[in-house]
Amino acid sequence: AQTVTQSQPEMSVQEAETVTLSCTYDTSESNYYLFWYKQPPSRQMILVIRQEAYKQQNATENRFSVNFQKAAKSFSLKISDSQLGDTAMYFCAFRGSNYKLTFGKGTLLTVNP
Amino acid sequence: EPEVTQTPSHQVTQMGQEVILRCVPISNHLYFYWYRQILGQKVEFLVSFYNNEISEKSEIFDDQFSVERPDGSNFTLKIRSTKLEDSAMYFCASSATGLAGGIAIDNEQFFGPGTRLTVL
Numbered sequence: 150a151q152t153v154t155q156s157q158p159e160m161s162v163q164e165a166e167t168v169t170l171s172c173t174y175d176t177s178e179s180n181y182y183l184f185w186y187k188q189p190p191s192r193q194m195i196l197v198i199r200q201e202a203y204k205q206q207n208a209t210e211n212r213f214s215v216n217f218q219k220a221a222k223s224f225s226l227k228i229s230d231s232q233l234g235d236t237a238m239y240f241c242a243f244r245g246s247n248y249k250l251t252f253g254k255g256t257l258l259t260v261n262p
Numbered sequence: 263e264p265e266v267t268q269t270p271s272h273q274v275t276q277m278g279q280e281v282i283l284r285c286v287p288i289s290n291h292l293y294f295y296w297y298r299q300i301l302g303q304k305v306e307f308l309v310s311f312y313n314n315e316i317s318e319k320s321e322i323f324d325d326q327f328s329v330e331r332p333d334g335s336n337f338t339l340k341i342r343s344t345k346l347e348d349s350a351m352y353f354c355a356s357s358a359t360g361l362a363g364g365i366a367i368d369n370e371q372f373f374g375p376g377t378r379l380t381v382l
Contacts, residue, residue, distance in 0.1 A: 186373075192351055194305070194373035240305060247318055248293060248357070249307040250371060 151176045151243050155253035162231045163261050169216075170226045170256045172241030181245045183217065183224045188238040188255070197239070200224065231260045264288045266374035268354050274380045275344055283339045283377045285354030294337045295355040295371060296329065298322070305353065311337065344381045351376045 152175045162168035174183070185197040200208045200217045208215050212232075216225045228235055241253040267286045275281050287294050296308040310317040311329050328340045337356075341348055355371040 191375070192299075192378075193375050194353060194355075196370060196372075199370070242305075248295065248310045248312075249318060249320075250295075250297070250305075251307065252305040254304045 151178075151245055151251045153241050153243050153251050153253035155241055155256050157256045158254070159257045159259070161259040161261055162228075164233060165230055167227060167229045168231055168258065170228075170239050170241075170258065172224045172226070172253055174222050174224065174241070174243050176222070176243065176245060178245045181243060183215075184242040184244070184250070185213070185215070185224075185226045186240045186242060186252075187235075188240060189234075189236070194240075198226065228258075233260050233262060236260045264372075266354055266356055266372050268352075268374035268377050270377060271375065272378045272380070274382065277346055277381055278343050281341050281344055281379065283341075283352050283354075283379070285337045285339070285356075285374055286335050287337055287354065287356030288358075288372055289335070291356035291358050291372075293317075293357045294329075294331070295357075296339045297353045297355065297373075298350040299353065299376075300347075300350045308339075308352075341379075344379075346381050349379055349381045351378050 154173045181202045183200045187195045187197045198208050198210045198213050200215050207217050212229045214227045236259050238255045238257050240255045242250045244250050269284045294311040297305050299305045307320050309319040309323045326342045330338050353376045354374040357371045
């Protein structure tokens with residue numbers, strides 16, 4: 150079974166600064182996808198970024214980028230130029246050869262003005 | 263932009279009562295999912311559904327739970343006899359495709375806004 154671990158329950162960052170959220174996972178599969186989801190206070194689940202395991206290039210979406218280290222089974226999220234609207238719970242998620250998403254416990258990110 | 267919708271947004275029920283949570287997936291999607299999130303905890307997979315049958319279910323999805331696609335648009339989750347520990351946020355999700363050649367292909371799961379279930 151796959152597991153996803155987020156070791157930082159809470160983090161804070163000053164507006165306009167950069168923050169990195171950590172995620173590690175465990176799997177025996179070679180083909181899989183990794184995701185970061187954002188959950189603001191409204192509790193809506195919003196996809197931030199995704200990474201295909203077979204791609205060596207790290208995914209980037211505007212201010213969001215990942216550092217995917219397949220051998221280390223690490224998938225961290227970097228948020229550049231943090232904005233107040235980035236305040237949310239961030240979940241790392243894994244999807245393997247079946248359909249389901251396996252989530253980590255989440256990191257609560259607070260962006261301070 | 264198409265989106266997954268869920269009703270109601272908040273459901274309050276008495277322990278032992280049946281509840282039905284409703285979801286309308288994105289119209290051309292074929293794979294449907296239910297997840298739940300107990301307050302303060304991580305999101306957990308409950309069940310996936312394709313071609314009018316369950317594809318996979320978790321250990322949480324016991325005999326008290328059932329899913330149905332009663333028509334061409336709705337996807338429902340029924341809890342037959344609710345317990346206090348069923349109180350959670352329930353998320354429906356859908357995706358366009360699932361497997362190709364035995365490998366999960368790139369298919370984003372779009373989540374609905376969730377239904378908050380409170381069991382008293």
